[in-house]
Amino acid sequence: MTGDFYDKLETRDSMTRNLTLQMELPKQIAHAKANTAAYAEILDQVDPSTITSIEALAALPVTRKSDLIERQSANRPFGGLASAPAGQMKRVYSSPGPIYEPEAEVEDYWRMGRALYAGGLRRGDLVHNTFSYHFTPAGFMFESGAHAIGCGVFAAGIGQTELQLAAIAELQPVAYAGTPSFLKILLQKATEIGSDTSSLKKALVSGEALPPSLRTELQGYGITVRQCYATADVGLIAYESDALDGLIVDENIVLELLTPGTGDPVADGAVGEIVVTSFSKAYPLVRFATGDLSRVLPGESSCGRTGVRIAGWMGRADQTTKVKGMFVHPEQVAEVVKRYPQIVKARLTVTSVDNADVMSLCCETDETGDQELIGKIAATVKDVCKLRGEVELVTVGELPDDGKVIDDVRSYE
Numbered sequence: 001m002t003g004d005f006y007d008k009l010e011t012r013d014s015m016t017r018n019l020t021l022q023m024e025l026p027k028q029i030a031h032a033k034a035n036t037a038a039y040a041e042i043l044d045q046v047d048p049s050t051i052t053s054i055e056a057l058a059a060l061p062v063t064r065k066s067d068l069i070e071r072q073s074a075n076r077p078f079g080g081l082a083s084a085p086a087g088q089m090k091r092v093y094s095s096p097g098p099i100y101e102p103e104a105e106v107e108d109y110w111r112m113g114r115a116l117y118a119g120g121l122r123r124g125d126l127v128h129n130t131f132s133y134h135f136t137p138a139g140f141m142f143e144s145g146a147h148a149i150g151c152g153v154f155a156a157g158i159g160q161t162e163l164q165l166a167a168i169a170e171l172q173p174v175a176y177a178g179t180p181s182f183l184k185i186l187l188q189k190a191t192e193i194g195s196d197t198s199s200l201k202k203a204l205v206s207g208e209a210l211p212p213s214l215r216t217e218l219q220g221y222g223i224t225v226r227q228c229y230a231t232a233d234v235g236l237i238a239y240e241s242d243a244l245d246g247l248i249v250d251e252n253i254v255l256e257l258l259t260p261g262t263g264d265p266v267a268d269g270a271v272g273e274i275v276v277t278s279f280s281k282a283y284p285l286v287r288f289a290t291g292d293l294s295r296v297l298p299g300e301s302s303c304g305r306t307g308v309r310i311a312g313w314m315g316r317a318d319q320t321t322k323v324k325g326m327f328v329h330p331e332q333v334a335e336v337v338k339r340y341p342q343i344v345k346a347r348l349t350v351t352s353v354d355n356a357d358v359m360s361l362c363c364e365t366d367e368t369g370d371q372e373l374i375g376k377i378a379a380t381v382k383d384v385c386k387l388r389g390e391v392e393l394v395t396v397g398e399l400p401d402d403g404k405v406i407d408d409v410r411s412y413e
Contacts (some may be wrong), residue, residue, distance in 0.1 A: 001123075001149060001155060004303070004304065005304070005305070006113065006114045006117040006118065006149075007114075007251075008025075009251040010114075010248075010251060010304075010305045010306070010307065011304055011305060011306055012306060013306065014306070017306070017307070018053075019054075020365060021054075021254070022052045022053065024050050024279065025051055025052060025053070025057065025254065025277075026048045026049050026050070026052055026152070027048075028277070028279050028284060028286075029043065029046065029051045029060075029286065030048035030049075030222045031083075031281060031284055032284035032286055033046070033048060035057065035083040035281075035284070036080055036081055036082065036284065037075070037080035037085055038071055038079055038080035038081045039081070039284070039286060040060055041080075042063070042286075042407060043060065043061075045285070046060060049273065054254060054256060056381075057254060057256070057277060057287065058256065058263065058264075058265055060263075060286060060287055061263065061287065062258070062263045062275060062287045062288075062289050063076050063081075063285060063286060063287060063288050063289065063388075064099065064288075064289045064291075065233075065289070065290075065291060065320075067079075068081070068097070068099050068233075069097045069098075069099060070102060071100075072197070073097065076100070077092060077100040078100060078102060078283070081283065081284075081285065082102050082157070082283050083281060083282055083283070083284065084102075084104070084282060085175035085340045086102070088101075089102040089103060089104055089105075089282070090103045090104060090105045090109075091103040091137070091140065093135060093136055093137040093158070093232060094135045094136070094283070095135075095136050095232050095327070096326070096327050096328075096329060096332070096386075097329070099232075099233075100238060101137060101232045101233060102282055102283055103135060103137060103140065104154065104280075104281070104283070106282065107148060108144050108145055108147070108148035109144060109145070109235065109280075109282075110137070110141040110144065110230060110236060111143065111145070111233030111235050111236045112141050112142055112144060112145025112146075112148075112228075112230065112235065112236050112251060112254055113144075113145040113148035113149045114145075114236060114239060114250060114251070114411050115145065115204060115226075115228035115230070115236055115239035115240075115250075116142070116145045116146055116151070116177075116204055118226065118239050118240065118241045118242075118248070118273070118305075119175075119202060119203075119204040119224075119226035119228070119239070119240070120175075120202045120224055120226065121146065121149060121151055121174075121175050121204070122149070122150075122151075123149060123150030123151065124150065124152075125146075125151045125152070125173075125174040125175050125202070126149070126151065126153070126154060126171060126173040126174055126175070127142070127143075127146045127150045127151050127152065127153045127154065127173060127174075127175045127177050128154050128156055128164075128167070128168055128171070128173040128175065128176050128177070128200070129142050129143055129146070129153050129154065129155055129156055129157075129178065129180075130156045130157065130158060130177065130178030130179075130182055130183075130186075131157075131158070131162065131177060131178055131206075131207070131325075132157060132158045132240060133155060133157050136232060137232050137279050138206075138207065138218065138232070138325070139155065139157060140265065141230060141232070142177040142204070143155065143377055145236075146147030146177070151175070154171055154173060156165060158182070161185060161186060161189050162189070162193070162195075164186060165186060165189060165193070165197065165199050166195070168186070168190075168195070168196070168197050168199065168200065169195050169196040169197070169286060172181070172199035173199055173200065173202055174199060174200070174202060175200070175201070175202040175203065175204070176200050176202070176203040176204075176205075176223070177203070177204050177205075178203075178205065178207075178326065179205060179206070179207040179208050179325045180203075180205040180208065180210050180214055180215070180218060180225070180227075180355075181208060181214075181324060181325075181355065181356050181357065182324075183203055183205065183218055183223075183225075183354075184214065184217065184218060184356070187218070187221050195264035197221070198222070200221075200222075200223050201222065201223060201224065202223065202224050202226075203218065203223050203225045203229070204226055204228060205225060205226070205227050205228075206227060206228050206229065206230060206325075207322065207324075207325030208322055208323075208324065208357065209313055209327050209410070210225070210227045211352075211355060211411070212356060214355040226240045226241075226242075227239075227240050227247070227312070228240060228247070228397070229247055229292075229312065229313060231290055233278075233283070233288060233290075234253060234276045234278045234280070234285055234288055234290075235250075235253075235278070235280070236250045236251060236252075236253075237249065237250060237255065237274065237276060237290070238250060238255075238309075238310055238312075241303040241305060242303055243301045243302045243303035245297070245301050245302055245303075245309065246297045246301065246309035246311055246312065247308060247309060247310050247311075247312050248301055248305050248307050248308075248309050249307050249308045249309065249310060251307060252278075252279050253276050253277065253278055253279065253295070254276070254277040254309065255274065255275070255276055255310070256272075256274075256275040256276075256277075257270070257271075257272030257273065257274060257275070257288070257294065257295065257296060257310075258272050258273045258275050259272060259273070259288070260272070260273045260293070260318070263287070266295075268283070268296070268408040269295060269296065269298070270291050270295060270316055271294065271295045272294070272295065273289055273290070273291065273292070273293060273317040274289075274290045274292045274293070274294055274310070275287050275288065275289050276288050276290060277291070278400075289317075291316055291317050291318050291320055292313055292314075292315075292316060292317065293313075293314040293315045293316065293317055294310040294311050294312060294313060294314050295310065295311050295314065296308060296309070296310055296311075297309040297310065298309055315408065316408065318330075319404065319405055319406040320406070321350055321408040322359050323350055323357045323359050323385075323387055324387060326385070326386060326387055328348065328350075328359070328385050328406065330338075330405040330406055332384050332385050333346060333347075333361070333405050333406060335349050335384050336361065336377065336380050336381055336384050336385075337363075339380055340363075340373070340376075340377060340380075342365045342366070342367050342370075342373060343363045343364065343365050343377075344363075344364040344366075344396050345363075345364045345396075345399055346361055346362065346364065346399075346405075347361075347399050347404055347405060347406070347407055348360070348362075348389070348405065348406045348407070349360050349361075349362060349406075349407045349408075349409060350396055350406070350407070350408045350409065350410060351409055351410060352410040352411070357410070358390070359381075359385075359387060359388070359389040360389060360390040360391070360392060361377065361378075361381055361388070361389050361390070361391050361392070362392045362394055362399060363377065363391065363392070363393050363394070364394055364395065364396045364397065364399055365394075365395075365396065365397060366395075366396060367393065368393040368394060368395055369393075370393065373393065374391045374392075374393060377391045378390070378391045
């Protein structure tokens with residue numbers, strides 16, 4: 001960690017990167033097969049020594065989030081996909097589904113230090129971390145990365161806007177970690193009440209889209225804003241540098257883009273579903289489909305990093321979406337509907353108003369004027385999805401008959 005780059009891996013030439021992949025990929029496939037019950041089954045007929053390239057990897061089965069839920073329901077907590085039981089892990093987390101994720105006793109387990117360093121954070125910076133420390137691992141993901149590059153962390157967590165601002169004014173952190181929408185809320189509230197946020201000069205944001213208009217608005221407060229893309233399952237996937245020319249794929253994963261719902265690679269430059277093979281020894285996911293869409297950008301970043309670049313998050317391959325950094329699944333909408341026999345059909349629409357996510361559940365029912373029912377459904381939405389949502393009651397037959405349960409109409413231009 002000297003100069004502009006986190007390590008020498010970021011500036012390797014393509015020949016060195018490919019030779020490393022040829023050596024390490026067969027070892028990781030062999031490790032997954034030998035040390036996890038799930039991959040012993042999934043890769044039963046696979047000779048790991050033959051998996052020496054992305055092309056060879058493409059012949060292996062894809063593991064999806066739905067597979068995790070199914071396997072974990074039959075074999076708690078990790079579905080046979082981890083190399084050690086829960087009691088030997090450092091921490092265990094739960095994401096919506098539910099899906100349980102391990103954290104092994106490994107420094108910077110999710111490899112977030114690379115993204116923070118590219119975002120301009122350096123040893124001695126104090127990071128105001130507003131990612132959640134409750135149930136999901138986001139707070140610890142960013143904290144462990146900050147510690148890896150020598151930063152201190154204020155573990156703020158989510159919510160409590162005025163208390164957060166008081167801490168910022170008193171502790172004078174240099175950097176912010178969290179969703180971009182919450183950073184906007186903090187800065188606007190600080191302006192409103194006259195709280196000092198002038199110490200904040202850097203921000204690494206994630207968990208939701210960062211439209212150019214929102215980045216410009218945040219940088220108007222004197223904060224350099226960079227973004228990264230990570231998941232609880234595989235950790236860091238890609239990150240932004242000062243070049244602002246796409247997101248650079250992390251050096252410790254293999255990324256593929258597939259035609260959604262298949263195991264087939266897309267054509268060069270086409271949009272596809274992001275599928276990741278992790279080199280984690282504790283949780284060695286092979287061809288894990290994230291459900292997110294992106295495309296590979298041609299050439300290399302002008303910042304000097306030579307890895308593959310992607311265009312960033314371009315939506316979901318399925319109807320699952322992210323609202324305020326939290327996944328919302330069609331199954332959760334179905335759970336809300338199931339509790340109310342008055343609802344014939346429902347659709348959850350996600351929009352963005354003034355760069356803030358807004359969620360609205362439109363329900364077909366014969367009781368369109370029932371305000372008490374609206375309140376009850378809204379409370380259930382919050383209980384099931386852990387997010388507030390507006391509720392609208394419409395007459396039966398008003399919603400389109402197109403099979404959509406979640407309609408994300410936000411623009412990411």
